[in-house]
Amino acid sequence: MNCRTAIVTVALLALSLSLPLPASASGPLLFDTSEYAARRARLIEKIPDGVAILLGATPTTGGEFFQNNDMMYFTGVEIPNAALIVDGRSKTSTLFFTITDAAARNEGISLDVVHNAAALTGIERVAPIEQFTPTLSRLAGSGAVLYTSFKPEELTREASAEKLATLQNTMTLNVWDGRLTRELQFAKNLRERFPQATVKDAAPFIWDLRSIKSAAEIAHLRTVGRLGVEAHKAMMRATRVGAPEYEMSAAFEYAIRKAGARDVAYNVIISSDENHPYLHYYRHDRSLAAGDFIVVDAGPNLDYYVVDISASYPADGKFTPRQREIYEAAQAIEEACMQVYRPGIEAKDVQPLVLEILKKKGFNVDKDLFKIRTMQTGISHNVGMATHDVSAGPRGPLRPGMVFACDIYAVFADEKLGVRVEDTIVITETGCENLTPGLPRTVAEIEAFMRK
DSSP states (O other), X not given: OOOOOOOHHHHHHHHHHHSOOOHHHHXXXXXXXXXHHHHHHHHHHHOTTEEEEEEOOOOOSSSOOOOOHHHHHHHOOOOTTOEEEEETTTTEEEEEOOOOHHHHHXXXXXXXXXXXXXXXXXXXXXXXXXXXXXXXXXXXXXXXXXXXXXXXOOOTTOOHHHHHHHHXXXXXXXXXXXXXXXXXXXXXXXXXXXXXXXEEEOHHHHHHHHHBOOHHHHHHHHHHHHHHHHHHHHHHXXXXXXXXXXXXXXXXXXXXXXXXXXXXXXXXXXXXXXXXXXXXXXXXXXXXXXXXXXXXXXXXXXXXXXXXXXXXXXXXXXXXXXXXXXXXXXXXXXXXXXXXXXXXXXXXXXXXXXXXXXXXXXXXXXXXXXXXXXXXXXXXXXXXXXXXXXXXXXXXXXXXXXXXXXXEEEEEGGGTEEEEEEEEEEEOSSSEEESSOXXXXXXXXXXXXXXX
């Protein structure tokens, strides 16, 4: 089954009216309490012999506070210095926090959640953070296995696996530093304080749960996708020969923030000219020149969920023959991939089917362009609460609820040229759905849009 596929201020107003209010404006939690309860229940099934311990994010010394993704996934609350214990034996959960009304309001935290946390979150028990250590001691003494994530927490613009690699290189394995990550230090402390207890990694369980999105998550991701597409259009409107790249980035960020998003999903990437080989280039230090072909990669973070979108187009709004050749190939590959994606198929099975579709459309698939690895299956990384969400990417047969980036790209450094076509896809029961539809994608659509 195939995937379902003015003036800037007016467009932004229309977008803001079409999107639901963010969670902070419409209620204390993004989803119904039953959504979070179901997530904790699924975690409980994985730890019948013990308890899962989650540490919330700590206050920042500078920027805006964001909860880490795991704590937000299981509780929906943004309170700093919180902790959660999910007990697989009693099948109950306890949320620990202590915060003053003034501190909560400074962070924009609903006082309803602070004073009525049990009722509003659906968590069975709420206790002051001062009871966290005695509770751990009691559980360890009772023979419970202590599960806690050994992977670094994800904050805004972060991905856990990538953060771990960075911290290992700059801190843990640095001969002039040597500190453990916060999570590994916590696991070490648990073992030292409770030597009778077994301490195990909860990250595989948590990542497995987060890798399959619920109906509520998918519905929210559609909203995030609409926002991302409209912001990309705003960026296209800001594109012209002579325009600095930072104006394009600013147009994107303005659009998402006007519609209620608190942050970008990742640094806005704009590659042009000599910067095409650097796939995550975000310095925005060029002004666009005639003949430039641009790759833009940007997504919003709306209430802790993100999408990943890339587009390619000429700065002057008119494709050259070479630009058209590589772009139409990338776009056709993406369209074919989304005809092929379905439950049960694996990445290795995608390319032969895609090539058959391309042949029927008249493409010469023997060209080197179609032999580039990144121009084949499109199956890239998971997407969800992080852009590179929970592990490297879909592995094994695709399953309903998997959300990932269909990412088709290639770089031709000697030509100062690159191309990228990317959308965020969810696998459905019968095929797939594009969660980020609506961008001008064909050459004709792009040229017509940019003529305006």
